[in-house]
Amino acid sequence: MAEKDRIKYPGPFVVKDCALVSVSTGEKAYTLAELVEKIKKIDPSSIHHHFWARHLRPSFDHPEFHNDFAAWVHMEVRDRILAERLNLISPHEYASMEDLREALILLIQERVFEDEHLGWRKAENPFYFVKSQLIIFDTGMRLEWPHEIADVLESFSPGTIFYHFIDARRRNPQGLDDFRNWIRQFPPDYKPLEDLIAKVDPFFLSLYEIRDFLIRHIRTFCARIHALREEPSRRKKGFPRPREGG
């Protein structure tokens, strides 16, 4: 019986790519008081942009600040306390952009209440609210089995990693990336691979680093599959055979 018939095959993984274009919202803030007012009303895609789009626009690996709000507060408002607090926000911990928006507002307001002058301290350069437009396209590439991911990862563009790893967390239930969302539909033999991928924290890694991390760990996992195949007595039922050389 074919492997796909033996298990409840979820279908192939459709590899997509994306290009991100940044669009100015025309909104800017010179003070923390203004920043809060703008955050209350700004399009949610702008909040998403200021947390995640740095992955797809010119920036530097391992920047000191992990979102644009923290960087601006540090560089322009020069309040290190609030900058550190904002820097700790992990956006994927929030169920929605509205929750993230609320958390941002609370954090800034809390700090402004601690220091009454801070709300009106004028920044040297304003915070410019930008949002992103995502153009998504099908690369034509299809993966039949999870272990095939390792074979093709090297050819993935940063856009592909962004789409399946970062953008996916906005699209999928439980904020999962597309790889895990697909893999968990296979038999439980793939659970270790799912767990490996779960270790990636995209907030601290560049897209190239995420790609390298996945290549390294998925290859290790595939090597284990090969080892299991060599020892049939240990091989579990339902585990699909990797392709030769895969």
Place this chain on the structure above:
Amino acid sequence: MSGNQGLLERYARVAGAEAVAQMQQLAEKLRGARVVHVNSTAYGGGVAEILHSMVPLMKALGLEVSWEVIQGPPEFFEVTKRFHHALQGRRVDLTEDHLRLYQEVNQKEAERLADKLSEADFVIIHDPQPAYLIRYLPKRRGYWIWRCHIDLSRPFYPVWRFLEKVIVQYHASIYSMPEFSQPLPHPQYIIPPSIDPFSEKNRELAPEEVFRILKDLGLDPSRRLVVQISRFDPFKDPLGVMRAAELAQKFISFQLVLAGGGAADDPEGERVYQEVVQAARGKKDIYVFKLPPEAHRTVNALQRAADIVLQKSLREGFGLTVTEAMWKGKPVIGGATGGIRTQVVNHHTGFLVNTPEGAALRIRYLLFYEEKRREMGLKAREFVRQNFLITRHVRDYLALMLSVCMGSPDRLELETGEACVWPPVEPGPPPL
């Protein structure tokens, strides 16, 4: 192998196969679209350099692309140079006669280019010189996009008001940085410019050729070299650079080169050049070269020979000379302004400075620490490879074109297997 395929493969070798594949996938959806770029000079200046690379690359991707240069008398370019200064924040005198001349030249050029521009699917107008063409072509059918290459963050308002009257008629506009956008009734895209790794200015050069070019210029190839390559323009602060060099030369010996070309649309360059020559007269180890617009290999050689590259601008749209130097593995000391702040990651790919004194200190530091220079240079080259090559720039334009003709949605998912989405719908009326 076709010429187009060969061109794409060359870019894939430098920018990565995935970068070229991305462009191809986006271009597939726009195959056959007629695109016309319009600017005001064929040679000299960053816009012309970008178009020399962008047009063939877009053609290789299957679009029908052409490039038109508007023509006008020298007085027209005197006026547009004042526009340029005003949009970058300087108060200028512009009389009714100046504005009339500007509009007359745009009207005449609109008549000359009418067939081409009216029929194009996308017209991309670069900078303010040809911005008024749109006013004189009411029967246009395509999408008109204004590409602003200059720092528009604090324009001199009367001149911006004059220009704004026609910019609102465009379907979209593009800026190098979010800071440069203005309140307008259409989508304003943020797309940094780029360099072409295969242009004469950026391609690899043999060390012997670099050596020969330096000797021909009267420089000593065995001594340390600091260069600033840019037009002779007050906003590039050539006198500030000279001051910084003099301060640093009290402590460490090096040659400073200030070299720049002119551009057909920059009549002020000669006056500034004379000022700089005058200021450099009698000063040891300071060299000023006015280079012809085609001296790309000389610029290439100077950047490659340099230990440090300066771009101490006071205002700057983006600063392609910064990107060029970084691509050649050089640390850059740049003015903390405009697009230079996007490229020079302070303490990583160079230093950002605000004064001649600040620049002098960083020159001394980098000339002293050879290992730091090398480390910053390597980071700078990789930073450019990932972010500022022409392949990324073309990809962004293609994405923008798709976005504009689909109504600028936040997410645009292109259908699988659909060969071409062009033409999607007739462009709507202009925003105003």
